Amino acid sequence: MDPASVLKAIFLAVPLGLLALALLRLRWAARIPAAIVIGLVAGYALMALIPGAVDYLVSFSIMASIYAILSLGLNSQWGYNGHLDFGVAGFFAVGAFTSALFITAPPSGLMAQYAHQAFGLQAPFLVGLVAAGVISGIVGLLVALPVLRLRTDFLAIATLGIAEIIRLIFQNERWLANGPQPLSGIPQPLSCVFEHPACSWLPASVASLLSPLQPRDYGFLFLALTVIVLAVVYLVLETAVRSPWGRALRAVRDDEASAAMNGKNVTSLRVQSFVLGAVVMGVGGALYASYMVTIDYSHFEPLFATFLVWVMLMLGGSGNNRGAVLGAFVIWGVWSGTGYLTDVLQTSLSGVLPQIASRTAFLRWMLVGILLALIVLYRPEGILKEQKVVSRFLK
Numbered sequence: 001m002d003p004a005s006v007l008k009a010i011f012l013a014v015p016l017g018l019l020a021l022a023l024l025r026l027r028w029a030a031r032i033p034a035a036i037v038i039g040l041v042a043g044y045a046l047m048a049l050i051p052g053a054v055d056y057l058v059s060f061s062i063m064a065s066i067y068a069i070l071s072l073g074l075n076s077q078w079g080y081n082g083h084l085d086f087g088v089a090g091f092f093a094v095g096a097f098t099s100a101l102f103i104t105a106p107p108s109g110l111m112a113q114y115a116h117q118a119f120g121l122q123a124p125f126l127v128g129l130v131a132a133g134v135i136s137g138i139v140g141l142l143v144a145l146p147v148l149r150l151r152t153d154f155l156a157i158a159t160l161g162i163a164e165i166i167r168l169i170f171q172n173e174r175w176l177a178n179g180p181q182p183l184s185g186i187p188q189p190l191s192c193v194f195e196h197p198a199c200s201w202l203p204a205s206v207a208s209l210l211s212p213l214q215p216r217d218y219g220f221l222f223l224a225l226t227v228i229v230l231a232v233v234y235l236v237l238e239t240a241v242r243s244p245w246g247r248a249l250r251a252v253r254d255d256e257a258s259a260a261m262n263g264k265n266v267t268s269l270r271v272q273s274f275v276l277g278a279v280v281m282g283v284g285g286a287l288y289a290s291y292m293v294t295i296d297y298s299h300f301e302p303l304f305a306t307f308l309v310w311v312m313l314m315l316g317g318s319g320n321n322r323g324a325v326l327g328a329f330v331i332w333g334v335w336s337g338t339g340y341l342t343d344v345l346q347t348s349l350s351g352v353l354p355q356i357a358s359r360t361a362f363l364r365w366m367l368v369g370i371l372l373a374l375i376v377l378y379r380p381e382g383i384l385k386e387q388k389v390v391s392r393f394l395k
Contacts, residue, residue: 001044001047001048002212003212004212004213004214004217005047005048005051006044006047007209007210007212007213007220008043008047008054008213008217008220009040009043009044009046009047010040010043011043011220011221011223011224012039012042012043012046012047012054012058012220012223013036013039013040013042013043014039014223014224014227014228015039015061015065015223015224015227016038016039016042016043017035017036017038017039017040018035018039018227018228018231019039020034020035020038020039020042021035022322024038055219058219058220058223059219060332060333060336061223061227061329062219062222062223062226062291063291063332064328064329064332064333065223065226065227065230065287065328066226066284066287066288066291067284067308067309067312067328067331067332068230068312068324068325068328068329069229069230069233069280069281069283069284069287070088070092070280070281070284070305070309070312070328071309071312071313071316071324071325071327071328072230072233072234072237072280072321072324072325073088073091073276073277073278073279073280073281073283073284074088074277074281074309074310074313074324075237075277075313075318075319075320075321075324076237076240076273076276076277076280077273077274077276077277078313078318079313079318079319079320079324079386080241080246080249080250080253080273080319081249081250081252081253081269081270081273081274082252082253083148083155083270083273083274083277084152084153084155084156084159085155085156085159085274085277086156086157086159086160086163086302086306086307086310087143087159087160087162087163087166087306088163088281088305088306088309088310089163089166089167089300089301089302089304089305089306090139090159090162090163090164090165090166090167090300091136091139091140091163091277091278091281091282091285092281092282092284092285092288092300092305093163093166093167093170093285093297093299093300093305094132094135094136094139094166094282094285095132095133095135095136095281095282095283095284095285095286095288095289096132096285096286096288096289096295096299096300097170097176097177097183097285097289097295098128098131098132098135098136098282098285098286099125099128099129099131099132099186099285099286099289099290100128100177100183100186100289100295101117101118101119101120101121101177102121102123102127102128102131102132103121103122103123103124103125103127103128103186103187103290104117104120104122104183104185104186104187105120105122105185106119106120107120114181115178115181115183115184116174116175116178116179117175117176117177117178117183118175118176118177124189125187125188125189125190125290126189128286128290129229129283129286129287131286132282132283132285132286133279133280133282133283133286134279134282135282136278136279136281136282136283136285137275137276137278137279137282139166139278140274140275140277140278140279141271141275141278143159143162143274143278144270144271144274144275145271147159147162148267148270148271148274160302160306163300163302163306164302167297167300167301167302168297170296170297170300171296171297178296180296180297181296182294182295182296183294183295183296184293184294185293185294186289186290186292186293186294186295187290188218188222188290188291188293189222189225189290190221190225191215191218191221193206193207193210193221194210194213194214194215194217194218194221195215196211198210198211222290222291225287226287226291229283229287230325233280233283234321234325237276237280237321238321240276241321241390242390245269245272246390247390248264248269249269249272249273250319250390251264252264252266252269252270303365308331308335308368309328311327311331311368311371311372311375312324312327312328312330312331312332313327313382314327314372314375314376314380314382315327315330315331315371315375315379315382315383316328316330316382316383316384317381317382317383317384317385317386318381318382318386319386319387320382320384320385320386320387322384323382323383323384323385326383326384327382327383330383331368331371334367334368334371335364335368338363338364338367338368339364341363342360342361342363342364345360345363346358346360346361
């Protein structure tokens with residue numbers, strides 16, 4: 001195996017090791033070294049057996065991980081507290097554009113005549129990631145205070161309308177994030193380590209070690225970063241749901257009157273869970289912006305950035321964080337697979353039935369809609385059911 005493949009296998013060992021860490025049922029003293037060994041072995045096996053398909057698997061896993069973060073954010077709202085939030089796309093957009101504005105440089109010279117943005121701080125990616133979560137949380141708070149007085153379908157309609165308002169603001173207000181034109185040149189974290197010459201701050205020994213890798217191999221590093229963020233979000237939410245605060249959220253979801261009679265501040269808990277979900281969605285938006293490098297308002301259509309996330313959560317299992325992650329990977333696999341199917345149909349029918357060929361893209365939504373109907377009819381609890389007993393002190 002050449003040096004570049006060895007380095008790629010090491011980067012793959014990070015997400016594979018974290019997956020093993022989540023699945024293994026051993027004591028921590030044995031689980032951690034076992035996960036490291038499994039991650040390294042699996043990474044080397046992938047690079048040795050299917051080197052041509054690994055690049056696709058990396059890009060697939062990055063997008064699936066970003067959607068898994070969105071699904072976890074929705075789970076903290078709907079799964080924990082029963083908020084019928086159809087505004088996922090709005091918080092996704094706020095996180096993406098906030099991070100982009102924080103980490104990009106303001107346009108200068110000739111570009112200033114064509115590209116406009118409110119500010120550009122050239123901050124590190126971590127600052128942009130935190131800012132995305134904070135600003136999304138603030139927007140979520142401003143939305144929650146008036147909107148959470150509504151219930152069920154009225155709440156769904158209100159959040160859907162707010163998400164569309166947010167998208168239209170980014171579309172029409174050119175001074176904010178270049179309006180209808182793409183906001184481009186978004187930096188990718190640590191991308192300079194694969195460049196030649198490498199980052200000035202990188203030790204010469206590390207730069208020499210990574211020299212076999214090319215800029216086109218950056219996806220392996222970004223996958224590791226994305227999965228680490230996903231793991232942190234998962235651990236935070238899993239700890240929250242197993243705490244007294246998380247159990248109070250479920251009590252409010254199941255019976256508000258009973259929770260209120262037991263001294264719980266129902267309104268405060270509902271707002272807190274909504275804001276928490278908005279923060280997580282904003283973090284997903286920050287990762288998406290840096291991965292795509294160029295974003296605009298069209299990336300945050302409700303069909304694509306809201307209802308697809310709902311299908312992911314419903315298939316995986318509402319109220320179960322593992323189910324939220326699993327559903328994201330399964331549905332993104334279905335979505336990616338149907339993309340190939342529609343491309344083949346469009347090519348096959350273009351010469352015979354051009355009018356139908358031009359509409360084959362809608363088959364993807366039809367298949368996702370059929371899948372959603374089947375979930376509701378035959379598996380409403382999802383692949384992984386909600387755990388009713390989440391306290392570590394009860395068996």
